[in-house]
Amino acid sequence: MDSGLLWSVKRHIGLVVLIGLAVFASSAVLLWSALGFPSTASSRLDIIKVALTVVAGVGGVVALVVAYRKQRISESAETRELTKLRNERFGAACNQIGNESPAVRLAGIYALAALADEWTAQRQVCIDVLCAYLRIPYEPELESEWYLDAESEVRLAITSVISRHLRDGAPVSWQGHDFDLVRAVLRSADFSGVQMSSGKFLLSLARFPAGWISFDGMVVSGGEVWFGGASFDGARVTFDGAEFRAGRMRFEGAEFNGGEVSFRGTRFTGGEVDLSEAVISVAPVFDDGEKPGLKLP
Incomplete structure (x- = not known):
């Protein structure tokens, strides 16, 4: 001694x-x-x-x-040891997401999502990294069968991870957080069944080249959903069975060029859905009946 x-x-x-x-x-x-x-x-x-x-x-x-x-x-x-370990996991997951291999990027996405579930204090940071990936520009292979080029699959995995955490009954809920998808490029996305009670879901200036983007069963009871300046180029965009109870959903300057925009079975019981300033080359499909809270061009 x-x-x-x-x-x-x-x-x-x-x-x-x-x-x-x-x-x-x-x-x-x-x-x-x-x-x-x-x-x-x-x-x-x-x-x-x-x-x-x-x-x-x-x-x-x-x-x-x-x-x-x-x-x-x-x-x-x-x-301190736990925080150090989580920081190391965060760094490792970010490195995986930046890898050239799609399989490694997928592993990084799921690792970061698991960390976000555990690390409440830095959950928003983990979400921001996942959203930032979707904002990286890329040109999808539009001729690929079933929209299955490798990069589109990686991006579809991110939207699926986000959606699972925004649905009722999720083991760990991410509701109330902000999702910055401004200028995101998504060939296909599955946002079906998401619940928006607060927070912001920003898809302004996003591009949806062809493919299918599903908001089926979405429930907006608060918060804000923005599609200002988004471009839906030949994509099939569906809000079938969705419900708008409160909050705001706006489409200023959004362009629906071909494809299909469907609101079949959608209920407008409150809040505001504003399509009045959208540029729509194909008329949206609605069920017959009154649509309170909906503004059309």
Whole structure:
């Protein structure tokens, strides 16, 4: 053992002994004076017993304080270690998402989503990274069968991960967070069944070249959903069975060029859905009946 450390331990032990003796002496003197300076051996023995009890009590309090401090130090160390581990996992997942291999990128997506589930304090940061990937420009292979070029599959996986966390009954809910998909490029996306009660879902200036984008069964009961300037080029966009109870959904400057826009079975019970400033070359499909809260061009 280091001599300096040994000397430090000895000094601490000596200090504790001195404090104990001081407490004992003080207690004995106070008790002796309080009892009128008794001279009998039995009285003096009782005073010594009480003084020792006081010393033991003080020692117990000191031991509790020391134990509490050790626990706090241990918890603090565990918290730092856990934060370090999570930061390492975050860095590893980001590196995977930036890999050239689509399979490795997919692994990074699921690793980052799992981390977001655990790391409440940095969940929004993890979500921001997933959304940032979708904002990276790319040109999909439009001639590929079933919209299955590799990059489109990676992006579809991200939208599916987001959607699963925004549906009712999700083991870990991401509702209430913001999703910045401004200028995202999505050949196909599955946002079916998502629940928007608060937060922002931004798809402004996004591009949807061909493919199918599903918002079927979506429920908007608060928050904001923006499609301003989005471009749906020959894509099939469906809001079938969706419900708009509150909040706002706006399409200023959005362009629906060919394809199909469907609101079959959609209920407009509140909130605002504004298509009045959208550029629509093919009329949206609605069920017959009144559509309160809906603004059409």
